[in-house]
Amino acid sequence: MMRIGLISDVHANLPALEAVLLALSKRGVERVICCGDLVDYAPWPTEVIARLREMDVLSVQGNHDAAVAGVFPIDGFAEEARVTVDWTRAVLSPVETAYLAELEQIHREEGFVIVHGSLRGPLWEYVRDAFVATESFSSLTRQLCFFGHSHIQGGYMSLAGNVKSIDSHVRLSILPGAKYLINPGSVGQPRDGDPRAAYAVVDLDNGHGSVSFERVSYDIGSVIRAIDRAGLPHWLGERLAIGR
Ligand code: ZN
Numbered sequence: 001m002m003r004i005g006l007i008s009d010v011h012a013n014l015p016a017l018e019a020v021l022l023a024l025s026k027r028g029v030e031r032v033i034c035c036g037d038l039v040d041y042a043p044w045p046t047e048v049i050a051r052l053r054e055m056d057v058l059s060v061q062g063n064h065d066a067a068v069a070g071v072f073p074i075d076g077f078a079e080e081a082r083v084t085v086d087w088t089r090a091v092l093s094p095v096e097t098a099y100l101a102e103l104e105q106i107h108r109e110e111g112f113v114i115v116h117g118s119l120r121g122p123l124w125e126y127v128r129d130a131f132v133a134t135e136s137f138s139s140l141t142r143q144l145c146f147f148g149h150s151h152i153q154g155g156y157m158s159l160a161g162n163v164k165s166i167d168s169h170v171r172l173s174i175l176p177g178a179k180y181l182i183n184p185g186s187v188g189q190p191r192d193g194d195p196r197a198a199y200a201v202v203d204l205d206n207g208h209g210s211v212s213f214e215r216v217s218y219d220i221g222s223v224i225r226a227i228d229r230a231g232l233p234h235w236l237g238e239r240l241a242i243g244r
Contacts, residue, residue: 001209003028006184006200008035008116008148010052011064012088013188013240014044016197017051019218020187027201035148035184036062036116039100040081042188042223043230045088049096061103062116062148063123068092069101072123080233087232111204112144119145126150127181134163137179143207144174145181153185153198153213168213176207185213195220195243 005024010017024032034057039045045068052059066072068088077085089097105122107114118125118132119139126149127133133156136145147155154168159178166172166180174180185198192198196215203209224237 001203001205003030004202004204005029005032006035006146006182006202006211007032007057007187008146008184009037009062009151009186009188010034010039010048011037011041011186011188012039012045012048013042013197013223014047014051015218015223016188017048019216020197020199021051021055023214023216024199024201029201032057033114033146034059035114035146036060036103037064037148037186038062039068039092040064040084040088041232041236043091043226043232045092046096049092049099053099058107058114059103060107060114060116061100061105061123065100065103066123069097071101076124080235084232084236087230108142111142111207112146113140113142114146116147117149118147127156127183128152130156130163130165133165133181134158136181137163140179140181143179144202144204145179146202147181147183148186150183151186151189151191153183153190153192153200155181155183157181166211172211172213174204174207174209174211180211182211185215189240190243191239193243195241 137158184200227237
């Protein structure tokens, strides 16, 4: 059996990341996998990159990582979001920028594949309804796909042609013969109404296993103050407080 700590959408929120890494170490995970968007929005991009590299976390590239690194156009970003991309670019060293630029968009292993958005659109497509999930399953050649981007904890399962959403409030049993799209939710900026940092613990055992979707509290007030001190848009802090 292999136990994986699954995280996504850290968005430069170091206090949230530290809370999640501590919780994962208590669960005895063997490795940590990240579905992208390490940076942008909160004021600790350098520290988050350093921490993930130090912990040997395997990460794919998110749209914000690619935008900050200049390898993805930011035309699709709202005006307010461009402000934070520029802020982050100014803070990162060339080595950190190169690290983001060189992250893989799709990473495949024997039993699973990792993307930020979807297999069809690793940087841009949101999987947040059964229709898009069904299309994603049709190009999935592994049992599991770990993804992020929507900042919504949960995902979808496909069994005998039926696609349904996964309830993140209960432990998910992985069944041989079924396929799964698993989203651990966002560490640094949840958007499902629960402001606590989100992550998942995945146990894999030869086609069997389980996924538990978890939350952990951290000092959101300190992050809101740091966002203000850094001169980043105040609404970024406000949305952290409500998890939207
Ligand atoms: Zn994101």
